[in-house]
Amino acid sequence: MVKFLIKNVQNTLKIYGVVFGQRSQLWWDVPPDDSFYLLKDIYKIPKQIFEDSRNELIEALDLSHFIKTPTRQLSLGQRMRCEIAASLLHRPKILFLDEPTIGLDAVSKIAVRKFVKNLNQTHKTTVILTTHDMQDIEALTNRILLIGKGKLLYDGTLDNIRKKYSSKFIMRVQYEYTTNKININDVETLEQSEQHALLKFNSNIIKLQDVISLLTKQVNILDIQVESSPIEEVIAKMYLELDLKS
Amino acid sequence: MSLYFKSILIFIKSEFEYRASFIFSLLASALNTFFILASALILMDTFGGIGDWKINEIILLTGIASFGHSFVEMFGRGLDHFYKHIKNGLLDRLLVRPRNITFQVLCSNFEFYKIGRLIESVIFLIYGIITINVEWNIYKGVVILLMILGSLTLFFSIVLIKASFSFWAIEGMELMNIISNGGRDLSSYPIDIYQKWFAAFFTYVIPFGCVNYFPLLYLLDKGNPPFWYGLTPLVTVIFCGLCFMLWNFGLSQYKSTGS
Known part of the structure; x- marks a missing residue:
């Protein structure tokens, strides 16, 4: 045996x-x-x-x-x-x-x-x-198991984590020369010069496509780059939140 | 078994990677035993033997002890240095492989240069057996064989204890070296020359006396020994069994050190 x-x-x-x-x-x-x-x-x-x-x-x-x-x-x-x-x-x-x-x-x-x-x-x-x-x-x-203190904290996809925990986006915009101030509700302007701006918004409050369509009304866009928060920050945040709950 | 030889071959290959170091180690290990014996011989030459023990009888005692010791040092090095495997995490590696752990540990190290010592001990052994004054019969032949095998079993048991201890105390290895090296050296002499308590410890607790002193008393017919003195090396089998239990217990307790 x-x-x-x-x-x-x-x-x-x-x-x-x-x-x-x-x-x-x-x-x-x-x-x-x-x-x-x-x-x-x-x-x-x-x-x-x-x-x-x-x-x-x-x-x-x-x-x-x-x-x-x-x-x-x-x-x-x-x-x-x-x-x-x-x-x-x-x-x-x-x-x-x-x-x-x-x-x-x-x-x-x-x-x-x-x-x-x-x-x-x-x-x-x-x-x-x-x-x-x-x-x-x-x-x-494609699948993540997040383990902390010997417990399974999360089991799911990376995209899901992103959606859930990282709703903040940073947008870099380049546009044709203008002196107009960009002003969109719920979007924070971090930096702005005559040809370039750095915007920050929360996708739970305002959708990305809405930000873009509102933006096109104010400036002639040449280039847009959107960054979500780095994955390290997302995971760190998840640990913090899930840990507190349990 | 073929896996064992292939593993050994790897270590021989490794040692030849550092050729000069290999040759010096070989010489050093052979000289080591030689000097132990030489110092004993010089002393005995001056004082004319120890008690009623003659020089060739002492050489046989040395041969038996040193054969077991050097054989196990050479082939049982994996267990002997097992504490390193715990430290560097090799044990974790072995645990995920589909082979017996004890076997893998034995495969995990091999010291070819100890062969100098091994050959030397075989020479002592043969010289001792040829020159001692014994009327040989089959039973006495069996006794001498039991002594050799008993010595092997005993030194193997000691490295097993050493390996088992490393599950709990990685740094305490010097203590075990005292028992294995010290045991070899002290059982190279008849243990009746030592203090009573000391001789008792190395007879009843760690049965060094049982693999060469008592059976040799029987072979040489010193002081009218009963015939079962010749069978005392069998005690080492029980001793080894106990050591295996300790080893298995240690293995079952093992928790990785983490990375």
């Missing part, structure tokens, strides 16, 4: 792949490729599947020119790419990524994000991402 349970647990573990940002999967002094072959045995991956997924990962993560270099000599970005490859060799159904982009340079960060997105689409791998990097969230996720 116990033996059966253990086997069961061990088989369950095979459907997971885990990347800990801070805990390496790779053997430090040998090339990543050697680690890959050892993982093949640890996970008992059939030869054909292993070769296929190894080649696929080498190509997708662009590992070919440092796969034979000892891990300790790799840069952080190179190592992280190898870490991700190492966690995916056995083709897990669920991939846990714990801080995958922590400390990475811009190029690697974008490469990792692109890869994860692609993995999710081609292999239908469920990716569970824990991160402090809000750009990771914006780039990758």
Whole structure:
């Protein structure tokens, strides 16, 4: 019975792949490729599947020119790419990524994000991402679980959070030369010069399209940029609110 | 088993990455045991043995203790240095892999350079067995085999305790080193030369005396020993079982240190 349970647990573990940002999967002094072959045995991956997924990962993560270099000599970005490859060799159904982009340079960060997105689409791998990097969230996720003090605070989409918690918009407008003061009800003018203005409004009180249509009556618009509040602020605000409620 | 050898191969490869350091470590570890024995031999040469123990008998005691110790140092390094795995989070890694944890821990480290010490202890062992004055029969052959295996089991149990302790006290490892290194050194001599309480501790609590002193008394027929003195190394199996319980208990209690 116990033996059966253990086997069961061990088989369950095979459907997971885990990347800990801070805990390496790779053997430090040998090339990543050697680690890959050892993982093949640890996970008992059939030869054909292993070769296929190894080649696929080498190509997708662009590992070919440092796969034979000892891990300790790799840069952080190179190592992280190898870490991700190492966690995916056995083709897990669920991939846990714990801080995958922590400390990475811009190029690697974008490469990792692109890869994860692609993995999710081609292999239908469920990716569970824990991160402090809000750009990771914006780039990758469609569902967010917000956890604080061991409790689930929120479960839903990013857009929903946006709608609910970030109703404030900043609008940058450029227009043809005019000395008229912009004056719209419920819209705060933060800055204004002869050709440029910075406006702030709350979309719960006045809709974006209304702001624009009212604006066109007052100035000849050349260009408009609308920014919602940065995602960090939104999340921080959510934590504050949800925490107070509970 | 093939996975174990492949893991070992990785560590051998790693050690060859730092070749000079490997060679020096090899020499140092072999010299270490050599000097312990040499100092004992010089003393005995001056004082003519210890009690009624002859030099080759002492060499056999040393061989038994040092074989178990160096074998476990080489192959059980993963457990020996397990506290590092807790510190750096490797245990978390191992826990999410579909293999037995104890096995993976054993695969997680290997120190090839200890082979110097291991070979040396084998030489002591063989020299001791050939030169001691024993009328060999099958039972006595079994006894000497039990002594060797008992020594292995005992030192393995000690690294298990050491590993288990690191679940609770990561920094307290020196204490355990005293027991494993100290145990090897003190059981390189007949324990009847020590104070009573000291000898009792290393017989009844940590059974060092049971793997070489008592069975050797039987083999050499010193002081009319009963035949079961030859079977005392079997005690280490019980000891090891208890250590495994402690280890499993520690594992079940484990909570990650977080990142």
